Each structure stands twice: as structure tokens, then as C-alpha cells.
Amino acid sequence: MKKEKLRLSDMSKAEKVPLVHLENADLMPLPAPLDDPAKDHNWTPLSAQVQEKYECFLDDTCAVSVPQPKSRAEEEELVRKFLSGLEKLFSRENNWTFLQPLLLTIEHCAKCQTCSEACHIFEASGRNELYRPTYRSEIVRRLYFKYVKRGGLVSAWQHGDVKLNWPLVARLIELSYRCNLCRRCAQTCPIGADNGLVAHELRKLFSQEMGIAAKELHDHGSMLQLKVGSSTGMNKEAVKDNIAFIDEDISEKTGVEVKTPWDVEGADILLIHNAGEILAWPENPGAFALVLNAAGISWTMSSELAGYDSINYGLWYDDAQFARVALQHAEAARKLRVRKIVLGECGHAHKALSVVADRLLTGDFNIPRESSMTLLRDIVLGGRLKLDPSRNDFPVTLHDPCNLVRLMGVVEPQREVVRKLCPKFREMEPHGVDNYCCGGGSGFAIMSGNNFPDWRFHVSGRKKLEQVFNAFQDCLEPSIPKYLCAPCSNCKGQFRDMLAYYDLWNRHRILYGGLVELIVNAMTEVKPGFIEWEWR
Amino acid sequence: MTTTVFLYAAIYTATLVFLLACVVRTVRYARLPLHLRWELYPVPHEETVRAKHGGSYFEATDWWEKPIPFNLLGELKSMLPEMLFQKGLWEFNRTMWFLSFPFHFGLYLLIGSTALLMARALLSLLTPQLAAGGIGLILHYVYAAGWLAGAALTVAGALGLLIRRLTDKELRTYTVPGDIFNLLFFVVTLGCLLTGYLLQPQGAPKALALAKSILTFDTNLRIPAPLATGLVLGALLVAYIPLTHMSHFIAKYFTYHSVRWDDRPSKRGSVLERRVAEYLTYRPRWAAPHVGADGARTWADIALANPARGDKK
Numbered sequence: 127m128k129k130e131k132l133r134l135s136d137m138s139k140a141e142k143v144p145l146v147h148l149e150n151a152d153l154m155p156l157p158a159p160l161d162d163p164a165k166d167h168n169w170t171p172l173s174a175q176v177q178e179k180y181e182c183f184l185d186d187t188c189a190v191s192v193p194q195p196k197s198r199a200e201e202e203e204l205v206r207k208f209l210s211g212l213e214k215l216f217s218r219e220n221n222w223t224f225l226q227p228l229l230l231t232i233e234h235c236a237k238c239q240t241c242s243e244a245c246h247i248f249e250a251s252g253r254n255e256l257y258r259p260t261y262r263s264e265i266v267r268r269l270y271f272k273y274v275k276r277g278g279l280v281s282a283w284q285h286g287d288v289k290l291n292w293p294l295v296a297r298l299i300e301l302s303y304r305c306n307l308c309r310r311c312a313q314t315c316p317i318g319a320d321n322g323l324v325a326h327e328l329r330k331l332f333s334q335e336m337g338i339a340a341k342e343l344h345d346h347g348s349m350l351q352l353k354v355g356s357s358t359g360m361n362k363e364a365v366k367d368n369i370a371f372i373d374e375d376i377s378e379k380t381g382v383e384v385k386t387p388w389d390v391e392g393a394d395i396l397l398i399h400n401a402g403e404i405l406a407w408p409e410n411p412g413a414f415a416l417v418l419n420a421a422g423i424s425w426t427m428s429s430e431l432a433g434y435d436s437i438n439y440g441l442w443y444d445d446a447q448f449a450r451v452a453l454q455h456a457e458a459a460r461k462l463r464v465r466k467i468v469l470g471e472c473g474h475a476h477k478a479l480s481v482v483a484d485r486l487l488t489g490d491f492n493i494p495r496e497s498s499m500t501l502l503r504d505i506v507l508g509g510r511l512k513l514d515p516s517r518n519d520f521p522v523t524l525h526d527p528c529n530l531v532r533l534m535g536v537v538e539p540q541r542e543v544v545r546k547l548c549p550k551f552r553e554m555e556p557h558g559v560d561n562y563c564c565g566g567g568s569g570f571a572i573m574s575g576n577n578f579p580d581w582r583f584h585v586s587g588r589k590k591l592e593q594v595f596n597a598f599q600d601c602l603e604p605s606i607p608k609y610l611c612a613p614c615s616n617c618k619g620q621f622r623d624m625l626a627y628y629d630l631w632n633r634h635r636i637l638y639g640g641l642v643e644l645i646v647n648a649m650t651e652v653k654p655g656f657i658e659w660e661w662r
Numbered sequence: 663m664t665t666t667v668f669l670y671a672a673i674y675t676a677t678l679v680f681l682l683a684c685v686v687r688t689v690r691y692a693r694l695p696l697h698l699r700w701e702l703y704p705v706p707h708e709e710t711v712r713a714k715h716g717g718s719y720f721e722a723t724d725w726w727e728k729p730i731p732f733n734l735l736g737e738l739k740s741m742l743p744e745m746l747f748q749k750g751l752w753e754f755n756r757t758m759w760f761l762s763f764p765f766h767f768g769l770y771l772l773i774g775s776t777a778l779l780m781a782r783a784l785l786s787l788l789t790p791q792l793a794a795g796g797i798g799l800i801l802h803y804v805y806a807a808g809w810l811a812g813a814a815l816t817v818a819g820a821l822g823l824l825i826r827r828l829t830d831k832e833l834r835t836y837t838v839p840g841d842i843f844n845l846l847f848f849v850v851t852l853g854c855l856l857t858g859y860l861l862q863p864q865g866a867p868k869a870l871a872l873a874k875s876i877l878t879f880d881t882n883l884r885i886p887a888p889l890a891t892g893l894v895l896g897a898l899l900v901a902y903i904p905l906t907h908m909s910h911f912i913a914k915y916f917t918y919h920s921v922r923w924d925d926r927p928s929k930r931g932s933v934l935e936r937r938v939a940e941y942l943t944y945r946p947r948w949a950a951p952h953v954g955a956d957g958a959r960t961w962a963d964i965a966l967a968n969p970a971r972g973d974k975k
Binding site for chain 1 (some may be wrong): 691694695696697698699700701702703704705708712715716717719720721722723724725726748751753754755758762776796800831832833835836838839840863876877882886906907910913914916917918919920922923925927928929930935938939941942944945947948949950953955956961964965966967968969970971
């Protein structure tokens, strides 16, 4: 059956039925042996209960689960709130943080569609119109000229029109969570417009005005972090207990005594991990402690609120929450009077605290922030450790977290480490600032409600999956263990789930892990075999 | 004479509208608040060794203790091919480049040639002897060739873009009547000007005479109707451009220099910090309860509050 082409006006369709439906055969083909759509996973359909209870009529999935309004009056009230938020997005007092780039993008897109070719989601979906970077932006652009600029008929003729109703708003809420915010599209725009930013600003509107956000980012994310100190739910006692356990475990495993220093005033470095590492991949913070101690670095961790969890989910959906968490991080460093903050292996934490929060951290809060990639590079290349690259004699490829490379410009340090320590290193293509997102960016890696993972693996992660396969094309046999180095906690989460979804550990022995683990694995004073070739 | 007055009035008004609208738009964008950092790498003014791979000063240890060099040459090397030849479009959307480049480059030639013509007219008014010599003749051939080539390229590019917009399914979804009108406006205007210029009757004023009379408001000049129509349309087009999204030649300066490439770090006591200090006194009105913006609290109050622990301030 021939599928009808999606139009912009379809977003306002009153019928609460999904606008698009994807079949495996529609998607961008994957390399062999994943090239048969018939053998790919079937998508789990949304349950009838979910469809009855929530506004899930954009596509095959539902990321935000907005409860259905109970009456027409409630729908109208939500539309009114949306309009009020839209006006605020374009006002100085309410949105000074991003007003300039937003306005430039909204007022000057030439609609040449150059950005579409750069978008991994659009490509992976089989070029489905709904996922085109400009589809979402064009709706917002038309609403802006109609309702914010109050352009009237001439404006409609010049910029196009769109009917505003609750179905459109409900669909926009979901559509703002179909973009990884990787900004690869913006990189190619001849004008410099940024469709990723439009998705970001829409999420802000829904959160800051309507109180609507993905619960993994808000309730279980930034709010939990501000309440107990970490989105993992760990309070300071729990995190200290866990780290003590990790120290013990790593000491035993490596034969090197490891002790993590806590709350050391005047230390050179405050190291902040993504706390998810502590629970999901304890070998990563353990390896950091071992390396920093062995290199003679003066460092500490902090047990202050949020001082032991570098995540800042506000980056993806809410400026107020973003600023609050960034200030907590700076406050932890200020109290300890450290010289600098070093961010562990977490891409979004890097960009949040080093780049985006830079202008918010004024006065005493302006404490220098540095990447752990740089620190690890200095340690490895500076000869501060005895290293034997032959211990890493297995194929290694490097995933570039978007937040580290395209959005922060930290590209080479991690490569210098891998080149020095991994004789069988191979790049993905493209890489560096031209990389593709893992598919878990902008919070997707921690969003697993309904059947969202199906969309995350089939669509947003598909391009990266292709890249990983291509990088290991010469050694796919399961007899050869392969290491996918992803120096980012959220990316690792996406890889863990996606590799498991396609059973790539069992079928091809592709393991994922961080950068610091490769360093410890090569340290001669450590018992061989720090990297354990088993699925985790 | 009435026609000529009307024509001159249209040209003067259009020039004024163009300049004013450009200034208003530029000032409007320039006066927007300094936003949070949102740069996109590669940033070409980074140190050469880093700019090559898209790296930033964040790759250096203790970067804040070192001077951050501004690689002007790198920035120029990135800017000029983009401005003149649309390098980005060549790299990322080749099919579109084959239409967009002639259109834009044609416009550059038209603008350059017109500027040259007006310069020669001015020169001949100020120092007639100099302008009448060899230099004048050379200038004449340069601007005539530039103008003809520019008009031909722009019309070809605009027609190509128009056809593509109407026939390409992917572009059609996003094409509005205004887009079609804009492209047609270029085609018709330049078509009229070309026709009027090439089919001038014997004894009609040449371009230089026309330029001089515009500069001196000499209303005795008799301008043939086809050319006069083209000139009026041209004036309207010039006034119209900065009122539309086609003013992206202004926007592009800001999207590149103020957003994509703005990697200036905030330092204690810096101008950036002072500007942000002002914004932190703003009183937003976002309505979601967790934000706690009631119109009385400042941005700083809100940022320092912790709604998860019950404190609003």
C-alpha cells in the first residue's frame, strides 16, 4: 500500500490516530548480518490502556505520556497555556538564555532541507517526513509569525499557516522528544539556523510553562537530584558506601590499593562522575581512582548535594532546573576550595558545566572546569604510568559523544590515549566533530517508558549501529573480542541496551566500555585482565 | 518628466528603506541579550593545530591560565569561501548549490557592477577629465559585463530554484506562496531590466547618463518605458528584501559570529559577566510551579532556589 505523504497540516488533525507508522522494511537498511528486516525485532505496540489514558497519537511510540484532557475546556486551557509559553520563548525577560539563536533560526530558515541530509533520525527512519528536522521547526515558525508576531493574512501568505488546536500541541510535545539535540543538522545549515535548538526550546516551553516533561528527566531526574543529590536516588551516605565497596573491589581485582578521597579541602581537582557509573559500571570510577592515585594527582570527590553526580538533565528541557543543578556543582567545588572541577566520562555533563553554564557561573561560582579526557591524556602521554599497549591487543573503536566533540571541541585527547594504548584501534566513519549520535542523546538513553526503546534502537540508534558494524567489519567473528570505547555514561547506556537488543555480544562479541578502563587494562602494575570479557 | 520624478523618488525611497530596514534588523539582533554559550565545532578561529580537527581550547590542560589565541586567518579562510562561493552548500547539498550559487553570485555581480557604475558617475561629476579617459572606458566594460552576467546568472538561478521548489516533493511541503512570489519577483524584475537595457531605442540614455542623472536629480532625462518599469520594480525589490527572511545576509553574521563561533569564556569581572548580571535581575513569568517565577522573583532568585527541598528562594 502506498503511504500518503505527511503534510504540515496533518499535525492539527482532530482524529487521535498516529500520523505515521513505521515498518522494519521502511527503515534504512543495516549492514549484514542485520540486513534482513524480516529478522529484525517487531515493534511492541502501545497498549490499549496507554492509548486510552495518554495522548499518544504522533507515531508508534510515546515518550512523554501526557494525560488526556478530560474536557474540551481543559484542552482549550492547555492550548492557551501553550500560546502563553510561546510568547515567553520570544521575550527577553523570560528567555534571555536562548532568545538570539532562537529568533535567528525561526526568522531565517531558507527551507533548503540541507539539514535533513545530516540528521541520523531522518535518514534511519527511511526519510520519514515526520522526523525531518524542519518539520517540527516549520510548525513553530508558522505559529510564531501568526501568534507572536500577529502577522495576519499577509504573514500567512509569506510564512504559511497552521491550525492551532490541542491535537497539534499534544503532537508537538511528543515531537520535541524525537530529536537527540545532537545539532548535526545545525552544523550543515548554510544560514546557521539550528533546528536542534527549536526542539530544545519547545521542550523548555512545555516544562517551564505547562509543567510537562519526560518524567525520567524531571521527576526522576533533576528533581530527584536536587532533592537527594543524585538522579540515581543515592544520598551522600549511599554514594560513600558504594564507592568504598568499589575501592575494595578494584583493589582486590587489580592488586593495587585504591582509596577514593572524600571532601578534601584545597585539593587540586574535584572529580565529578555521572553517578550512574557508580551503580551501573563501577569499574569506571574505580579505574579513575586507581589512575589518579597512581599518577600522584591531588584530587577529591564531594559528598555535597549533587557534588557527586555530574548529570544535569535540565540541559535538555528546562533552563531553571539546568541553572540550579549547575550552581550546586559549582557550590560543591567552591566549598572545597579546589583549583578546578574535572568532569568524568559523561558527555552532557561536560557541555552543561563547561560550556552552557559558563555565563551563569559568575563571581565565586566561576571555578575552572576541565575534561577528564585532557587529564587522562596528560597522564598517559606524560609517562606518569607504566603502560603496556600489548595488553589491549584487541580491536577497539571510539565513539564520539556529541556533547564532547561537536558541542565542546574535545576531539583529540581521547584519541591520543587510544592511539597510544590500543594497537588495533580503528576509527568510525565519520568521526570527530562529524560524528553521529549514539541515539541516546538528549535523555533518550534513560527513557524507557512504553515502547520507546523500540523507537530508540530501530530509529535514533540505527545510524550508530551501522557505524559500529562497519568499524568492526573485518573482525565480526565471535572468536575475536571487540571493544567499543564510549567515554560517556549516557552513550554507554544506549550501547548497553542497543547491543543487547540485537544480541551483539553473543553473536559478535562486541563489548562496550569507557576510556579509563583501557588505561588501567594496560597498566603493568595491575594484574592483567582488568577488562573482563563478559556482558554487563 | 513626471515619470522620471516618480522613478527617482522610487529609487531614492527604496534605497532609504533598504538601508533603514537593514539597520533596524541589525540593531534588533545586536541588542538581543547575550545568550548562554551554544557554539558548534569546528570553530575556525581556534588555534590552527586544533581548528584542523575541530578542536577547542578545552583540549588544553588548565586552559584558563593560558592566552586563547584568536586565529583571524583561520576565520577568514572559513568565511570567505562561504560568503563568496557558498562552500557549505557545496559540501552538504550539491544539487541545491548548482541553483543557489548562480543566483547569489549573480546578485553579487549586480551589486558590484551597480556600485562601480555609481562610482564612475560620481567620478565623472567630480573630475570629468579623469572619468572620460581610459579608466572610464575600462570601468564601462567591467560594469556592463558584470551587470549582464549577473542578471543572467540571477535569473537562471531564480528560475532553477523556482522549478525545483515546485517539482521537488521534499521542498514543496515547505514552500509557501511567498517563496514563489519572491523568486518570481527576481525573475520578472531582472527580466524587465535586461530587456529594457538590451532593447533601448536609438538615442536613449546610457547607463552612465542615467546614473549621473539619478545622482544629480536631473529630471530632464527621458527614460524608455520598459527600462523605467524595470527600474521601478528593481527599487521595489530592493526595499522588499530586508523586510523578509531574504535578509539572511544580516542574520548569517549573527548566526556565525554570535552563536556558532562564539566561544568566549566568561571571566570574573569581565564584560560578559556584567551583562549576565543584568539579566539575572530580570523577572520571568513562566507558569509551571517548579520554576517558581511569580513575576517578583528574579532570575537569580529562581536559579538559587531548590524546589525539590521546598524552598522557593
